[in-house]
Amino acid sequence: MGRAKIAPMVDPLSAAERAADFAEKMLATPYRLPRPIVEYPPGAGPVERREEMRPVYAAIVERIGPPTLLGATGDGPYVRWGRRGDTLLLTGDRAAATLVSVDTREFLRKEYDALQRNYGTPSPQRPPYLWRLDRKGPGPVTRYYEYAGHLNGRVGWEEFGEALERVLSSFVEHMPVQAGECWVAFRLRAEGRDVLLNYDLRDHGAELCAIVEDRGTDDEDVMRARGWRSVDRYGRWRIDLPEADPGSAAEIARVVVAELRTRVRDPRSLMAHDVGAGDDGDLWLPGLGIEVWPRREAGDDH
Numbered sequence: 001m002g003r004a005k006i007a008p009m010v011d012p013l014s015a016a017e018r019a020a021d022f023a024e025k026m027l028a029t030p031y032r033l034p035r036p037i038v039e040y041p042p043g044a045g046p047v048e049r050r051e052e053m054r055p056v057y058a059a060i061v062e063r064i065g066p067p068t069l070l071g072a073t074g075d076g077p078y079v080r081w082g083r084r085g086d087t088l089l090l091t092g093d094r095a096a097a098t099l100v101s102v103d104t105r106e107f108l109r110k111e112y113d114a115l116q117r118n119y120g121t122p123s124p125q126r127p128p129y130l131w132r133l134d135r136k137g138p139g140p141v142t143r144y145y146e147y148a149g150h151l152n153g154r155v156g157w158e159e160f161g162e163a164l165e166r167v168l169s170s171f172v173e174h175m176p177v178q179a180g181e182c183w184v185a186f187r188l189r190a191e192g193r194d195v196l197l198n199y200d201l202r203d204h205g206a207e208l209c210a211i212v213e214d215r216g217t218d219d220e221d222v223m224r225a226r227g228w229r230s231v232d233r234y235g236r237w238r239i240d241l242p243e244a245d246p247g248s249a250a251e252i253a254r255v256v257v258a259e260l261r262t263r264v265r266d267p268r269s270l271m272a273h274d275v276g277a278g279d280d281g282d283l284w285l286p287g288l289g290i291e292v293w294p295r296r297e298a299g300d301d302h
Contacts, residue, residue: 016059023060030086030101038097045246046173068139071132072174074166078129082139130287160267161257167287168249182278189271190263211238227255
């Protein structure tokens, strides 16, 4: 008589359900060690990581409610569910996403100090997050000045281009999961003329887009040499690239920097304005590392 076959053990919970269970338990009983909830396939790009995270994030929000703040770093999400005692933080890197509980007061103090150290300093470091979206979710959050420190004299156009690429790539990976179908946009002002950056999640193909208010004042060959692809019905030069192409953010950043360098000598003279995400909440962009208008002033928690 042959040996009986042993059926493989089957986990009755999906990864999304397990993550929601962890989140619920960690809100009730703080757990200070990071707990992985999503592991990404090796070599996965922003869109692949996004789709791995999407059902997990949805399950967490359905279980414990909307977060206090949305956001992302250059490597992973940066979403918080704040409480007076402890904050549940969804973070991670390009290998995995994790949940961890942190002391709210200490966490906000360190975050505030990190942003203040970067403001106007001669050697700024990367801010604690590239962007955050405040939709007035429940829980405490310190309101402070937007990271508005100019790039210092030793940081030039190459570094600004890399910062812009990181922000755009982060939008592609994290904004659709966290903010749903909306648009994200901001303008870069140089010598009175704007370059508009736009990522519209409602468009078919969800393209990254940059538009310059040229209206025919520059030679067509010159504009195409900088990387602009077409002229829209308003006479503006633009470039539209698909989010699914992992090189799109880098190419958009390259074209924008090439354009801006013809208008200003130093990236410290740039200013970002008209920053928004679907007319729903306040979008902060410390990851650009340039002046952002309007500035956000420090105030009380809400």
